[in-house]
Amino acid sequence: MTHTAHSHSHDAEPMTDFSRASWEAKYREREALWSGQPNAPLVDEVENLAPASALEVGCGEGADAVWLATQGWQVTGVDLSATALARAQVHAEASGVSSHVTFTDRELSAVIADHGPWELVTSMYTHPGEGGRWLVETLAAAVAPGGRLLVVGHHPTDPHAAEHPDLARSAFAAEDVADVLDRSEWEVSASIRERVTMVEAGHERLWRDAVLVARRH
Numbered sequence: 001m002t003h004t005a006h007s008h009s010h011d012a013e014p015m016t017d018f019s020r021a022s023w024e025a026k027y028r029e030r031e032a033l034w035s036g037q038p039n040a041p042l043v044d045e046v047e048n049l050a051p052a053s054a055l056e057v058g059c060g061e062g063a064d065a066v067w068l069a070t071q072g073w074q075v076t077g078v079d080l081s082a083t084a085l086a087r088a089q090v091h092a093e094a095s096g097v098s099s100h101v102t103f104t105d106r107e108l109s110a111v112i113a114d115h116g117p118w119e120l121v122t123s124m125y126t127h128p129g130e131g132g133r134w135l136v137e138t139l140a141a142a143v144a145p146g147g148r149l150l151v152v153g154h155h156p157t158d159p160h161a162a163e164h165p166d167l168a169r170s171a172f173a174a175e176d177v178a179d180v181l182d183r184s185e186w187e188v189s190a191s192i193r194e195r196v197t198m199v200e201a202g203h204e205r206l207w208r209d210a211v212l213v214a215r216r217h
C-alpha cells in the first residue's frame with residue numbers, strides 16, 4: 001500500500017476507500033494470498049473459551065472465521081476485499097459451517113452500529129490505514145460487557161515487517177495501542193509473542209507479534 005501518496009493528496013477519498021482498492025488488487029493478483037490455516041495466536045487465545053458470538057475484522061480469505069465457526073462460534077467476518085470474502089464464503093461452505101458465518105465488506109463502523117456487540121472481537125494482522133490505535137478504539141466499542149478483545153499485529157521489531165516499508169509504518173507495540181483503553185473498564189494484557197515457521201524456500205522465519213488481549217468488565 002502507498003499510504004504516503006494518499007497522505008499527500010488534498011482532495012483524496014477516505015483512507016478506507018484507498019485501502020479497499022489496494023487490497024482488492026492484491027487479492028486479484030493471486031488465487032490465494034494466505035495459507036487457509038488459522039493464525040496460531042488466535043487458536044492459542046480462543047481454543048479454551050466457550051463459543052458465543054464473534055466479530056472478526058480483516059478476515060481476508062476467512063481461515064480464522066471458518067476455524068472459529070468450527071469451534072461453535074457464530075461469526076461475523078468483515079473485510080475490505082470482495083474477492084477475499086468470496087473465497088472465505090467458499091471455504092465456509094466447503095467446511096460445512098456457512099450457517100455459522102456471515103461475511104461482509106460493509107464499512108466497519110456501520111457493521112458495528114447495526115450488529116454489535118459481540119462476546120469476542122478479534123483482528124489478526126489487519127494493519128488498517130487508520131492505524132492500530134484507531135483499530136483498538138473502534139473494536140473496543142464492539143465488545144459486549146464481559147467480552148474479550150484480541151488484536152494481533154506485527155511488532156516493529158519483527159524482521160519481516162522491518163523489511164517492508166508499509167508494514168514497518170503500520171507495525172505497533174501492544175502496550176501503545178492499548179493506551180486507548182480505559183483501565184477502569186478493561187483488564188489488559190499486552191505482550192510480544194515470538195514463533196518460528198518454515199517459509200517456502202525451506203528457510204525459517206521468525207515472527208514477533210504484538211498481542212493485545214483485553215477483557216471488558
Ligand SMILES: C[S@@+](CC[C@H](N)C(=O)[O-])C[C@H]1O[C@@H](n2cnc3c(N)ncnc32)[C@H](O)[C@@H]1O
Pocket residue numbers: 016019023034039057058059060061078079080081084108123124125126127128129
Ligand atoms: C494482512 S491481511 C490479514 C488477513 C487475515 N486476518 C490473515 O491473518 O490471514 C489484512 C486484511 O485486513 C483487511 N483490512 C484492512 N483494513 C481494513 C478495514 N479498515 N476494515 C476491514 N478490513 C480491513 C484487508 O483487506 C486484508 O484482507
